[in-house]
Amino acid sequence: MATHRTKLLIIGSGPAGYSAAIYGARAMMEPIVVQGLQPGGQLTITTDVENYPGFRDVVQGPWLMEEMKAQAEHVGTRMMWDTIVEVDLANGSPFRAVGDSGDEYIGDALVIATGAQAKWLGAPGEQELGGKGVSACATCDGFFYRGKRVAVIGGGNTAVEEALYLTNHSDDVTLIHRRDSLRAEKILQERLLNHPNISVLWNKEVESFAGDPLAGGLTHLNLRDTVDGSASELKVDGAFVAIGHSPATELFKGKLPMDDGGYLLVEPGTPKTEVPGVFAAGDVTDHVYRQAVTAAGMGCMAALDAERFLANLEIDTDGHAHAAESAEQEAAE
Ligand SMILES: Cc1cc2nc3c(=O)[nH]c(=O)nc-3n(C[C@H](O)[C@H](O)[C@H](O)COP(=O)(O)OP(=O)(O)OC[C@H]3O[C@@H](n4cnc5c(N)ncnc54)[C@H](O)[C@@H]3O)c2cc1C
Structure with missing residues (x-):
């Protein structure tokens, strides 16, 4: 010592x-x-x-x-x-x-x-596809998804801000939230909900991130409905985890x-x-x-x-x- x-x-x-x-x-x-x-x-x-x-x-x-x-x-x-x-x-x-x-x-x-x-979801595929379609910072990485389909996961101010920011680069932004209402400030919510290039998937959780880290990166998200338990798939090129x-x-x-x-x-x-x-x-x-x-x-x-x-x-x-x-x-x- x-x-x-x-x-x-x-x-x-x-x-x-x-x-x-x-x-x-x-x-x-x-x-x-x-x-x-x-x-x-x-x-x-x-x-x-x-x-x-x-x-x-x-x-x-x-x-x-x-x-x-x-x-x-x-x-x-x-x-x-x-x-x-x-x-x-x-x-x-x-x-x-x-x-x-x-x-x-x-x-x-x-x-x-x-x-x-950054807090991560801990879902399968998330770490393996980090930097290959999965990110925790839209300001840092949004530019790499110009003209592509992107999703933001979360329901607070950060998630809403990230989704709005991403509309500078993409006209196909999906916000995925596991509840049926957002925690973000009302003014941000209004901007998000009225934005023509953002859609919201309510009551959905990301079960896993799918794609090949060595070839092409992220291809889609496997989702689970938090109300009826049904499974679905969302094709995306980029996913931004914004849970704090x-x-x-x-x-x-x-x-x-x-x-x-x-x-x-x-x-x-x-x-x-x-x-x-x-x-x-x-x-x-x-x-x-x-x-x-x-x-x-x-x-x-x-x-x-x-x-x-x-x-x-x-x-x-x-x-x-x-x-x-x-x-x-x-x-x-
Ligand atoms: C995936 C990802 C991509 C990003 N891309 C960009 C980008 O393209 N452009 C951009 O500008 N920003 C980007 N960022 C954000 C940027 O990395 C951060 O804003 C920046 O690193 C913050 O710097 P910092 O020095 O405050 O802390 P950090 O980079 O978080 O460093 C903290 C340091 O503190 C040390 N530490 C913590 N606890 C202790 C302890 N008890 N004792 C000793 N040391 C300790 C850690 O070891 C680490 O070295 C990205 C972030 C992530 C996660």
């Missing part, structure tokens, strides 16, 4: 964590990134990424994340193959975290970039304020949490945009704010940080 000390501790290695690391390293904060169970984050489980700025051609998600990691290391970030299992924020800076390995991490400032995970996301915030329960969905709350327009020196960036605090580029932007903001926070701290020889006295205080003494 070892103790790792840094000016900037970053938990999470998605676009938010790596971007915070790039900015933090270039500001001489010698950051440590604790990568967690999914080094590179959510983009490592997708294939084509066509909307991350800087690349004219489609790039592969895992490749993009390898490049971000290499860039962060190149400018001086230390990567740790560990998962944080405990954090102590109660005593202010420096913040202490403990990894699954038993190692201890101490950071004068802390960036939380633990992201979120789970932010990875279990660690911070009772330690940082969260909204009802478990997303970390920050001061609006900033990555600042309620605890000075602790910043949240990316999907862990964002249930609206959930994009690699927005996560990266928030990671940048978190590192810049961490730099400002550290500039106002004095670190004692015993390793404890204190807010530096302001010029006014010093003058008054």
